[in-house]
Amino acid sequence: MAAIVSNTLNEEKSLVCQESTTMAQQKDLDHKVNKLKKSVQEIEQDIQVLEDLQYEYDFKKNTLEGQVEAETNGRTTTEMQQEEMGITVLNIKIEVVIKEMANVLTLAEQIQHTLISDELPEWKKRQQMACIGGPHNTCLEHLQSWFTAVAECLQQIRQQLKKVQELVQKFTYNNDPLTLGKSQLDEQALSLFKNLISNSLVVDRQPCIPHYPQRPLVLKMGVQFKVKIRLLVKLPELNCQPKVKISIDKGFSEMDTVKGFRNFLLLTNHTKVMNLDESSECLAAEFPHVILKERTPSNRTNEWSLSLTIYEELHLISFDTQLILPDLCIDLSITCLPVVLLSAGMSNTIVPGLVSSAWGSILWYNMLCSEPHNLTFFLNPPPVKWEQLSKVISWQFSSVTKRALNSEQLRTLADKLLGHETRDDPEGLVHWKTFLHTSVESGGSLLHWIYEHLQLTKLNVLSIWNDGYIMGFLSKEREKAFLIDKPPGTFLLRFSESCREGGIIITWVEHSQDGEPVVHSAKPYTRADMNRIPLPNFIRDYTVTAGEKDPVNPLVYLYPDIPRDVAFGRYYTSASDGRDFTFTYTVGLLYALHTFVMCHIWHAKETAQIPK
Template sequence: MSQWKQIQQLEIRLLEHVDYLYDDNFPMDIRQGLASWIESQDWDTAANDESMAAVLFTNLLSQLERVRSQEQNFLQRHNMKIIQQQLQVKYSTNPAVMARVISTCLREERRILSSACTQEQGPLEKSLQNSVAFERQKNMDNRVGIIRGSVQLMDQAVKYIEDMQDDFDFRYKTLQSRESADRNSDMMKQEVTRLQEMLNRLDFKRKEILSKMDVVIKEIDDLMTSQLNPELQDWKRRQQIAAIGGPLLTGLDQLQSWFTLTAQSLFQIKRQLDKLGELVVKVTYESDPIPLQKPQMEERVKYLIYHLIKSSFVVEKQPCMPTHPQKPLIIKTGVQFTTKVRLLVKLPEVDYQLKVKTTFDKDLPPGRVSRQFFILTNNTKVMDIEDYSNGCLSVEFRHLQLKEKKYINGTKGNEGLLSVTEELHSLSFEACFTVQGLTIDLETCSLPLVVISNVSQLPGGWASVMWYNLLTDEPRNLSFFGNPPRASWSQLSEVLSWQFSTFAGRGLNKEQLTMLGEKLLGQHASCSDYQVSWSKFSKENIPGKPFSFWMWLDSILELIKKHLLPVWNENYIMGFVSKETERTLLKDREPGTFLLRFSESHLGGITFTWVEHSDNGDVKFNSVEPYTKNRLSALPFADIIRDYKVISDGVVPENPLKFLYPDIPKDEAFGRLYNSQPSKVHPYIPSTLIPISELRPNSSATPPSCQSPEPPMTPGEFDMLSEQLCFDIDTMSSPYSE
C-alpha cells in the first residue's frame, strides 16, 4: 500500500498533524494527484544535488500537466493551473528548495505513520500531547478574545469621554464669553449647575475608564505570566523533542496569533492613555484622576510590551546543514548551514527594516571550550514579511559557514577534558525593534550546537544532541557535558525508537526495545526507570566489542537507510533479537524457516539464520556471515535472499531459505522487492550475481573473524567451479553461529 493511502486511513487526530505539513510551498493537491510518482523519486538526494533537483522539478511540472489535462472537473483543472504557475515562479530558479520541502513532507509523513503503528506512547510523547491539549488552547483563545473585546469597548468609552468633554468645553467657554452682568441671572445659575453636573459625570467616566484599564492591564499581565509564556516555553520544549525525532512540531502560528492579539491590545491601551493625556491638556480640575493614575499605568503597559516583544523573538528553525536535514544542531566547519528566526508579533505599523545580526559563541567565558570559531560569511540580514505563509516577520540565514580560529604556534590553548562532540556552542541573534516611540533590543539564541570537522564525528555529535535535548530545556547550558545527567531507560528507549521512525520510516516495537535494553543494561533491562549514564550509552565499549552501544546502533540505522529500507518498512526484519531467542523461535518451525537480525559482532551488519531438521530429529541452526554496506552495495538484499545458495560436500547447490518467520513463503514476502529481470530482447544472455556459502562439517568451529567475505558469483563462474569440485575457501563465506 502506498504511503499516501496509509496516511488517508489515519484517525482524525493524526490527520490534523498531516494537514500542518502542506501549504503553498507544497499544496496537498499535488501530493494527492501525483502520490505514486512523488513517492518513487529520490527527493533526499535531489535536495543536495542542483542538477538532479532541476530534472525532478521539470518532471513534476510535466506530471502535473498530464494530470491536469486528464481532469474532467473545470474548477479542479483551473486550480491545478494556478498551482503549476505558482510552483514555476517559486522554484524555477532554485529547484533544490522544492526538493527539500517535499523530502521533509515525506519524512514527516513516515514519522506520523510510525507513531500510529506504535502500540504504546512513551512518557515524552504523552507529556507533549497533554501540554497542548485542546481544552487549554480553547481556554487561551477565549481569554485572548475577551481581552481584545474589552479593549475595543474601552476605545468606545474613550471616544464617549472625548465627546462629553468637547460638549463641556464648548458650554464652559460659551459661559465665559457672556457679559459679566448676565452671570447672576437665573439662567446663568442653571447653566453653571448643568456644567457642574457635566463635570461630575466627566470625572466619574474618567475614573471608570481608568478602573477598566487597570483591570484589563492586570488581566493581560496574568495572561502573559500564567499562560502565554508557559505556552511559549512548551513550544520550545516540543521543538527540542522534534529536533531529535519526536512528534511533529506545530503550534507556532497559533502562538503568533496569541502574541499578536495581546500586543495589539497593549498598544491600543497605550494609545488610549495617550488620548486621555491629550484630554487633560484641554480640561482638568482638582483631583483629576488622569494625571494621578496615568503615569503608573503607562509604565506598566510599556513594561508588558517590552517583555512581550522580547519573548516573541524566537528561533523558528534551529541551525542545520542541508546535507543532513534530519540531524540539526550539528555544524561541520566549511559547510554551509541554515537557520531561521521569527518575530511572533505582527503589527502593521512596525518598521519592517529590522536588521538581524548573528554571532557565534557570543560572550562565551574564556576557557569554556578548546576550539573557537567565527562566521565566515555575511552575518547580517533584514527581516521581511513571508508572503507565502501567514505574513509573519522572519529572516532565514541560508549561507552561514563556520571557520576555526587559528592559534599562534599551532596550539589551541586550553585543551579541555571534553571530546570534540561534547563541546557545546551557541548561535546568537540580535536586532533593535522600534515602534510607537519604544525601542527594544531583541536577542535570542539557538539550542546548543556541536561543531565537527570531519563527517566521522557525526554519530558522536548526534548522540550529544540527543542526550542534551532529551534531558534539559536550558537553552544556554553549554557546560552540560561537564557533568551530564543520566537518562531513564523509558526515556531513552522512546528516543531510540524515534531514530528508526525518522531515518528508516518505522519505529521499534516492544520486543525490539527489550532486546536493546538487554544489550545496554543487562540484568536491569526489565526496569524502565533504570538510569543510563552518558558514558555507558556513547563512550564505553560494549563488553568484548571494540565499539560503543550507540556506534553499533547508529551503524545499523545507516545500513537500513542506505540498503535495507524496503525490507525494513515491510516489517520483514526482526532485527534486534538475541541468539538464544532466535533459536527458541525457529526450533519448532518448518525446515528452511529463517529470520533476519542485525549482527551483534559487526558494525552495521545483517544476517539470516535458518533451521534444519535431521532424520534423527536433531535441530540445526545456520547463520550466514553478516552482510555489511560494502557487500550490499553490490547486490540488493532481497536478491540475496532470492538467489542464496549453499554448497555442501560437492552436492548441487540449493537455496535453503523457504519461509520467512513465522511461515510466510519467501517469494510471497520478497517477490515485489526483487530486481526485475532484463528484457528478453536483450542480445546477451543475462547473468546473475549469486551469493554462495560453503557448508563444511567443521564450519561451526571456524571463528567468524577468520572467514573472508564472499563476493557474489555469476552462473558461469559457479558452473566452472562446480565441474572441477574445487572451491577456493578465500572466495566463500560459511554459515556460522554468531
C-alpha cells in the first residue's frame, strides 16, 4: 500500500510539473508572438512616417526647381545643402526601417523554428497518444493561432518591403540602403512563409470507421472509413479551393517487392476540394466515404520476405495538394499514422482475436515507434516497460468509461505478463510476442481477454462499472482473500477468464456448519445472457437450493459492505413492466374518453342555453 501511494503521488507530481512547464512554454510563445505582431505594426507606422517625409522632400525639391528655372541664376549653396540634408534624413529613416524588418524576420524565424521543430511534433505526439486512449486535449487551436499569426506577420513584411521599394523608386539616392538589403530580406521572408505553409497541413482526424470512433487506425476492407485534414494557417489569400489527392502507400515502392505485403486500391473520389471549415474557419477537407480493396496479387519476383501476420502489416494513407497564389506556388503533403487493414468480413466471431490483435498492434506501434512512418516496425518490435504499458491499458477503459483500471486490476494483468516475482518492478520489460500470445483459461490471448471485457464493459455494464461495483480483472487467489473475512452473503463481481467473448463471475462467501468460511462462484454470466436479462436483475433474482431448504438468494452485500438493493436498486427493471404499461395506457385512454364526453355535454348545454 505504501508503494502504491508513493507511486501515485510521484506520478501526480510529475503530471503537475509537466502541466506547469507546458503552460509556461505556451505563455512564453504567446509573448513572443504578441511581440512580433506589435513590431510589425510599429514598422507600418514608420513606413507611413517615411512616406510623409518623402512627399515633403518631393514638394520642397519641386518648389526649389521651379524657382531656379524662373530666376535662371542656378541653385545656391544653401539650397543644395538643404536638399542633401533631406536626402540624409530619408536615408537614415530607411536604414531604421530596414533594421527593424531584419529584426522582425529574425524573431519570426525563431518562433517558426519553435513551432515546426517543437510544438508541431509535440502536438502530433499528443494526437498519437489520443488515438490509443490518452488525453484528448491536443490543443490544435493554440497551434493554429500561432501559425496564423506568424503567417500574417510574414505577409505584412513582404507587403511592407514592396511598399518601401515603390516609394524609393520615385527617387534616386546615393548608397541606397534598401537596394543593398531589400533583396536578402525579401528572399528571407518568402522562404520563411513557404516553409511555414508547407508544414501547416495536418491530419485533423486520423482514419477511423464511423461505428468505432474510439478505435482509430484499425480499418477493414469493404467498410467505409473517414479521415480529415486541415490547414493551420487562416489567411484570405489561401482560400483558393485547392484540390487534395488521397493515396495509399505512396512513395514506399520498396514494399512492392516484399513477399506477402498486400497492395490496395482506394474506392472513392480521389480528389476533394479544400473548403472553409465552419468550426475552425480554416481550409479543411474530409473524406467521409473511403473504401479499400486489395489489388489482384501479381506474379513478380520478390526480393525479400516480410514474415508478418495481417495485424502486424502497416499501411499509410497520404494526401497531396498545391496552393497557387498570385506570386507563389507551394506543394503540401501529409501522411496519416500507420493503419492496420483487416480482410473483408473478418470479425471477432469469424476469426477470434484478430480484431483485438490489430488493436494491440496499434497500441504497440504508437507507444514505441520513434520513426513516424516505419512500415517494417514489427519485423523487430522493441519491448516496453510495464509502467508504460499499464498506463496505456488503463487508458483503454478511461477513454470509453469514467473509470480507469486501478492498481489491483493492473496487478492481476502484471502477474500474467511478468509473473509474481517481477510484477512490482516498473522497469519490467514486456515483449510484443509475450503480450500477443500470453493465454488465459479460455485458451484465448490475454490481449483478447482485455479487449472483449472492454467491449462488454462499454456495451453491457457501463453504469455499474462507472459506479465501481465491478472488480474487473481479479485473480481467484485475490478474490478469495477479499471475501474470506467478510460476513456471509458478501459477494463481488469480476471478469471471467473462461469466457472467450467476455463474462462476469459472481463470487460470494458463506459459512459451513462448523463456522468455516467457504467461497462459491456462479457460472460466468456472458454477454449473450446480459442481452436477455440485465445483470442487476440476475443478481436480484439469483437463488440457490441447499438440501431440502427453500431457494434463497445468497447475494446480500456487495463487497465491501453495500446492501445489494442499495447498490443495484436503481438499475432493476420490473418483470411486470409490460403489464404495468398496458394498464397505464388503458387508464389514460379511459380518462381521455371521459374528458371528451364531458366537454361534449358542456358544449351542448351552452349551445342550447340549458342551465348547468
